[in-house]
Amino acid sequence: MSRDCPLTCGSCLPAECRNCSHNCTVNERAPVQCTCYDGYKLRADGLTCEDIDECAENLLTCTDDEVCRNYKGFAECINRCRAFSRHGYAISQSYEKSCCKQTNGQCGVNQIPSLRIFRGNVPFSPWQVLIDLKGGRCSGALIDNSWVVSAAHCFENHKVEKIGEYNITAVFGINDLDDITTSVMSQQRRVAEVIIPGDNEFPGSDIALVRLDEAVEETYRTSRVCLPNGEVPPAGITCYVTGFATTESVLLSEPAPIRLQDVNLTIVDDEECRIAHEKSVNPVNTTQMLCASSAGIKCNSGGPLVCQRCTSCSWFLAGVYSYSKNCFDLSDLGVFSRVEHFENWIASKISRITVKKEKCQPTHWAEWTKWSRCEGNQTRNRTCLNGMPGIPGCIGASTEARQCSNRDKWSNWSRCSKSCGRGQQSRERVTVHDGSPRITERRACNGDSCPKLASWSGWSRCANPCGQGQRSRVRSCVGGPAGKPGCRGIRKQQRTCPIEPICSEFGQWTPWTACTRKCGGGSRFAVRRCRGAKWNVPCEGHAERAEPCNTHACCRSHAWSHWSACDKTCGGGSRSRDRGELPCRNLVQFQHCNTGTCPEWSDWSEWSLCSKACGGGVRNRTRICGDNLRSASCQGSTTILDACNTEQCKGSCSTLCLQHVKSGHCSSPVRYAMTAFCDPACCTAKFCRDVRTDCPSYAVERCADTHFAGVCLRTCGYCG
CATH class of the missing domain: 2.40.10.10 (Trypsin-like serine proteases)
Known part of the structure; x- marks a missing residue:
């Protein structure tokens, strides 16, 4: 008895209530019934209770910035950020x-x-x-x-x-x-x-x-x-x-x-x-x-x-x-x-600071995909970008499902009520979810303006005004292609031109006139006359024509330039001068110059004495050009050099030098020959005895003569 009737109850429940997990309802005329606390629902066994997920069953409506949180026995809407506060969100x-x-x-x-x-x-x-x-x-x-x-x-x-x-x-x-x-x-x-x-x-x-x-x-x-x-x-x-x-x-x-x-x-x-x-x-x-x-x-x-x-x-x-x-x-x-x-x-x-520019990419859902093919149910998906589903920015399901029926289809759109100028078309469907009547949807169609024919253009000129010809006029289709409603009809008309017995026409062109300018670009002209003009019908074309002429540049006159250098030094040459600028170099004068006869070389002179008696000397011979010894008019050199007395000297004085000493050349003004051809030892004192007879008695008086003392007597000892 105590097991079935707790002391706190005040009354005893039937034994059948012992299997109820929450509450037990006893009715006199009905069997015992188990019930559940608020927020729970009875399982199929009729005895035990389970929590009602109000969030999953959409029993609680939350705002956009809230999320539904289910707890044992109840659910609530809380701020989505606060719901993830333990994960570091705010x-x-x-x-x-x-x-x-x-x-x-x-x-x-x-x-x-x-x-x-x-x-x-x-x-x-x-x-x-x-x-x-x-x-x-x-x-x-x-x-x-x-x-x-x-x-x-x-x-x-x-x-x-x-x-x-x-x-x-x-x-x-x-x-x-x-x-x-x-x-x-x-x-x-x-x-x-x-x-x-x-x-x-x-x-x-x-x-x-x-x-x-x-x-x-x-x-x-x-x-x-x-x-x-x-x-x-x-x-x-x-x-x-x-x-x-x-x-x-x-x-x-x-x-x-x-x-x-x-x-x-x-x-x-x-x-x-x-x-x-x-x-x-x-x-x-x-x-x-x-x-x-x-x-x-x-x-x-x-x-x-x-x-x-x-x-x-x-x-x-x-x-x-x-x-x-x-x-x-x-x-x-x-x-x-x-x-x-x-x-x-x-x-x-600031060297410690580095800047790494990045584009902001918050976590968010991508757009839903299209619903899948209807097979009793259909689904659609969405992807969480820059994050994972379930975190702020991607709260909610990534997949949605719904029931569907193949009968739940739209009919094809009806034919548009107008081919242009904005008409209407409709379609219908039957919904199977709530048994509501047939639904009709309408939309505008063919909103473009209707095409129409434009006004006629003016008549064209006759193709042959001087005889039988045709002229025409046209009109176009505005707002669409030809042949469509509004653009049906004749778009081109032709008419026969009146016949004119006499046609106006131009005669031959006259010769070209003289050019209006001699240079720098001018014009010349030609004309022709209109013949046979009647009924006020003018000739077709131009009565005058023109073309450019003398397009070359004009020359500008200047003072004559200086004469150029003569192109020859003798025998007849020429020189020139001008007074124009390009392209007018034809204003040039020429003049003869250097017309005299060119000079000729004389014969070569005899060879000069050799510069040395032995040991290798030089001799020369010369010639002159015309009357001028150094004239530049003759081609070639005025002097020729030649080696001489190339044999090696023997002793201090050669035989030739001794002959010069005996001849008194040591004391004569020809000392240059002695110093040029002989060794200086040839005029030393040992030869003075040989030449004393050649020194006149007045040589002593000549010692006062610097030239005489320096050249001869000093070497002979007289002026020592």
Whole structure:
């Protein structure tokens, strides 16, 4: 009894209820019936219960950004991103109704899990930088431990080559200006260098790289934002800008806030951006700039515009705040420098940074395939691109099935009610799913304009106006080929021309007239007369013709040039001169020149004395040309040289020399012969006795004669 009736029941259930897994219903007039808790259904055995999968049986309808999750006894619709939170997914703050994959990258990550970066109770941006210009302030974004990106116009009142002399500081890790002095997590660094693009012309290149004098330490309050790596935020997504500047929630008349402000913006299409600013003082170059609506934070020079990537939750620096048409008009579009355009320039200045541009490829379903052939059931499939089915972006089934019937077919389309000019056609089908009546579908057809015949053209001229001939006119088919409805009928008509007994015709051409110019291109003409013209029928053709003539260039006269050199030196030559230019070289004069008889050589002279008595000497003979010894008119040389006395000398004086000594040549003016032909020893003292008789008694007196003493007497000892 106690086994079938628990003490807590207050009454005892029939023994048949012991096999029910959930509830048991007892009816006096019916057998015992097992029932199940809510969310369960009774199995075929009538005793046990199983969970109802409300998701699989489509018993619960969820919105597009929700997924159905089935549990034991119940199901619920939950945000699709929250459903995958244990796998690292979160709700994207840039892409509406999308999830993003959280990463452990080294940039663009919020390291304060308890705080949402944007739109939370305490806005926080770990890459936000406050630049204190000592008289103003700008915002910036940390992209490297030693580098910050800001706006170039922030430094327009500073000489960037001497930026270190201005004592400009950059503050990190704060969300309140009071944190600068009170927070131990704030960091300050001096600005050591500012680099601006070489083509900087505001607003086209309103971006600047700021180098710190010392690298900052990365903490949970100070970290880097990613560069785009080729990613451009598409129009319509939500991005965020931060800064210590005015927002819509702060009156413009009040001083700038001391707490960090953040505003969500919508990226605007490039064409809308260009049109909005095309008539302003600073039109937008959409290659270098981008726009965001509801700029929110105004006068926030250098403020970072960050967006989440399309494939992850990481934040990247999409823009740097530059300007708007009116800094204090909160409804105006904000203009930002497009960082993606400048990131190659950034990488060229910071060696640690590399840019790898990649196209954003989010995970998503491809289009469904067509339904398969109907065989009682038919299916269709879809493929998950850039990911796996079951993760955000590819939630849902990759295959769908449905029942079908071969009777569930459309009939062929009926014949169009009109062949042109827009008619209608229809088709029908019978559905077998719900027994509804025959369904008719209609569509427009043959929408092209109907063809029609155009108006007749004018009559053509008679082919033979001077006798029996034909003329014709035509009309074309407009809007279609001939023969179609609307274009049926005669399209060409012919008519006989009136017969003219006498035809007008031209006579023979006259001879050509003289050319109008002698050179440089002229014209000449010929004419013919129209004969037999009657009934006002003119002759066909031209009564006058012309053709070019004397097309050669004209010569220009000049003064006569100088006479050219004579082509012969004697015996009759010629020379010329001209006074024209090409092609008029026919204006030339010729003149005879050098008509005198050419001179002739005289006979050769006798050979001269040999230059040496022995040992090899030279002798010569000469001739003259006409009356001039050195005239250039005769061909050949005036002198011939010949070797002589080639035998070797024997002793100091040859026999010939001794004869010259005995003849007194040592003391005579012919000493040249002695020095030229004989050894000087021939005139030494040992021969003086032989020649003393040849030295006259007045030789002593001649010693005063320098020439006499130097030539003869010194050698004989008289003038020693």
